[in-house]
Amino acid sequence: KRQRLPPGPRGRPLLGHLGLIPKVQPWLWFTGLARNYGEIYTLRILGRPVIVLNSFKSIEEVFIRRSNKYSNKPRRVMGELSGLTGSMSFMNPGALLRNARKQFTLELNARGIQRYHTTMEDASRMLIQDLAADLGCSKLEDHVNRAVGVVSTRISFGHSIYDPADPVMRQARELADYASHVLGGAYAILDFFPFLPSLPDWAPGTGLVRLAKSWKAQLISLADTTAGVVQRDLMAGSAPTSFMSNVYSRMHHNLEPEEEQNAKMIAVTMFAGGMLPLQSAILTFLHAMARNPESQKRAQEELDSVLGGTRLPTVADRAALPYMTAILAETLRWVPVGPLISRKALEDDEWNGYFIPKGTTLVANNWAVSRDPVMYPDPEQWRPERYLDKSEDIVNPWDYAFGYGRRKCPGLPMTDTLCFMIFATVLAVFDIKPAGRSIKQELQTKGAALCRIESAECIVRVRSPQLVGVCKETNEMDLAQPAASEPEVRP
Numbered sequence: 478k479r480q481r482l483p484p485g486p487r488g489r490p491l492l493g494h495l496g497l498i499p500k501v502q503p504w505l506w507f508t509g510l511a512r513n514y515g516e517i518y519t520l521r522i523l524g525r526p527v528i529v530l531n532s533f534k535s536i537e538e539v540f541i542r543r544s545n546k547y548s549n550k551p552r553r554v555m556g557e558l559s560g561l562t563g564s565m566s567f568m569n570p571g572a573l574l575r576n577a578r579k580q581f582t583l584e585l586n587a588r589g590i591q592r593y594h595t596t597m598e599d600a601s602r603m604l605i606q607d608l609a610a611d612l613g614c615s616k617l618e619d620h621v622n623r624a625v626g627v628v629s630t631r632i633s634f635g636h637s638i639y640d641p642a643d644p645v646m647r648q649a650r651e652l653a654d655y656a657s658h659v660l661g662g663a664y665a666i667l668d669f670f671p672f673l674p675s676l677p678d679w680a681p682g683t684g685l686v687r688l689a690k691s692w693k694a695q696l697i698s699l700a701d702t703t704a705g706v707v708q709r710d711l712m713a714g715s716a717p718t719s720f721m722s723n724v725y726s727r728m729h730h731n732l733e734p735e736e737e738q739n740a741k742m743i744a745v746t747m748f749a750g751g752m753l754p755l756q757s758a759i760l761t762f763l764h765a766m767a768r769n770p771e772s773q774k775r776a777q778e779e780l781d782s783v784l785g786g787t788r789l790p791t792v793a794d795r796a797a798l799p800y801m802t803a804i805l806a807e808t809l810r811w812v813p814v815g816p817l818i819s820r821k822a823l824e825d826d827e828w829n830g831y832f833i834p835k836g837t838t839l840v841a842n843n844w845a846v847s848r849d850p851v852m853y854p855d856p857e858q859w860r861p862e863r864y865l866d867k868s869e870d871i872v873n874p875w876d877y878a879f880g881y882g883r884r885k886c887p888g889l890p891m892t893d894t895l896c897f898m899i900f901a902t903v904l905a906v907f908d909i910k911p912a913g914r915s916i917k918q919e920l921q922t923k924g925a926a927l928c929r930i931e932s933a934e935c936i937v938r939v940r941s942p943q944l945v946g947v948c949k950e951t952n953e954m955d956l957a958q959p960a961a962s963e964p965e966v967r968p
C-alpha cells in the first residue's frame with residue numbers, strides 16, 4: 478500500500494494554509510486543529526507539507542529518537558542575509574554547530590555555572606532593591622531586564638551592565654527580538670521566493686534585503702564591542718572570568734580569525750539569546766503568583782520554614798525547597814517559552830505508517846503538550862502540586878520546554894538556577910498581588926518564536942523589611958567583581 482502523509486485540514490487552492498495561520502497566538506490555532514484532526518496532521522504552504530506533532534509521545538519519537546534525521550532547521554533566508562546563521566539557533570548540523578554547542582556547554586553546564594552562582598544571588602537581590610523602590614511595578618520589565626542583563630553580560634564577557642538603556646543592552650534586546658521574529662517566520666516570503674535578494678534594489682520586496690543588511694551591521698558591531706571589552710581587560714590584567722576571557726586565555730590569544738569570529742558569535746548568543754526567554758519566565762511567574770494567592774502562601778511557608786524569615790535563600794537551599802522547584806516547573810509549562818519548534822527532514826523517512834518526504838517541515842507543538850489533559854488534568858489551572866504527587870504519570874516540563882534531542886537548549890542549567898534564585902528571593906521578601914481589583918481570567922500570550930504573557934499585572938508589598946535591608950547591603954561593586962568564592966572548575 479502506498480504510504481502517505483498524515484491527513485489534515487483542507488487548505489485553499491495553491492496557497493494551502495498560507496494566510497490561514499493567525500499572527501496572534503498561532504499556538505492556540507495549531508492546538509485547536511489537533512482536537513479535530515488528531516495528534517499528527519499535515520498542513521500545506523504553497524504546496525509544501527508541514528507536519529504538526531501535538532503529543533509528547535510523537536515528538537519524542539521523531540525529534541529525540543530520530544534526531545539524526547530531524548536536527549536541521551527550516552531555511553530562513555532573512556537569517557542568512559542578516560548574518561544570523563552564525564548564531565546557534567539558525568545553524569544546521571555540522572562541525573560549526575558541534576563546536577559552538579561544545580564551547581557553550583563547557584561554560585554553562587551544571588558544573589560550569591557554579592562559578593556564577595554568586596552573581597545570580599546578587600542579581601536577585603538587586604531585583605529586590607528595584608522592586609522595593611517601585612512597589613507599584615510601574616517599570617517591572619526594566620527591573621527584570623536589568624537583573625537578567627546583569628547576569629547574562631557578566632557570564633558572556635565579564636562585565637555586568639546595570640542600565641537596561643545602555644546601548645549594548647538595547648542593541649542586544651532589539652537583535653534578540655528581531656531574531657525571534659525571523660525564526661518565527663515573519664519574513665517567510667523570502668523562504669518561498671528566495672530569488673528576491675538577487676533582484677535589483679528598486680524591485681518590490683527587496684526592502685527586506687536592505688533591512689537585513691542593517692541588522693547584520695548591528696550584529697557585527699555588538700560582537701566586536703563585547704570582544705573589544707574583554708581584550709582591553711586582558712591587556713590590563715583585570716579580566717574577570719567569563720566565556721570570552723576563557724576562550725582567549727585557553728587559546729593563548731592564538732585564535733585564527735575565523736575561530737575568533739565564531740567565539741564572538743557564541744558570546745553574543747549567550748547574552749542576547751537568553752534575555753527574552755528568561756524575561757518571559759520571570760514575568761509568567763509574577764503573574765501566576767498574583768492570581769494564585771494560595772500557591773504563593775504555600776511557597777512562602779516553605780521558604781520561611783527553611784530560612785526562618787531571617788536570611789535570604791541561596792542556591793544551596795534548593796534541595797530543601799521542593800515546592801519552589803514545582804513552581805518553576807509549572808512556570809515552564811503554563812506559558813511555554815518556545816511554543817512551536819520547527820525542524821526540516823534531512824531525508825525521505827517512514828514513520829508510524831506515514832511517509833515524510835525529504836525537506837518537509839515538522840513542527841513540535843509544545844503548547845499542545847503543555848495542555849495535554851491526560852498528563853496535566855485541568856491544564857489551564859496553575860497547579861504546582863501536580864509535580865509533587867508522585868502517583869500521577871507526569872512528564873517533567875524540563876523534558877520539552879527547552880526543546881529536543883541534539884538541539885535542546887544549552888541555556889537550561891543557567892535558567893534553572895537563575896529562575897530558582899529570583900523566584901525564591903522575591904517570595905521571601907514580597908507578597909505579590911494583582912495590579913487592579915481583579916485579574917483577567919483568560920491567559921493572554923503574545924510573541925512569535927518566543928511566547929510570553931501579555932502583561933504581568935502585578936504589584937508587590939514588602940512582607941519582610943528586614944530582608945529588604947539585607948538586599949541593600951549588596952552593592953553594584955560586588956557584582957562587578959568576580960567573587961572570590963566562585964570555584965574554578967575549568968579543566
Ligand code: HEM
Nearest residue numbers: 565566747751754758814815878879880881884886888892
Ligand atoms: C526560560 C528559559 C529558556 C527556555 C524555556 C528556552 C527554550 C529554548 C527552546 C525551546 C529552544 C529550541 C530547542 C530546539 O530547537 O529543540 C532553545 C534553543 C536555544 N536556547 Fe534556550 N531557552 C531558555 C533560556 C536560554 C538561555 C538563558 C540561553 C543562553 C544563555 C539560551 C540559549 C539557547 C540557544 C543558544 C539555543 C539554540 C540551540 C540550538 O539550536 O542548537 N536559552 N531554547
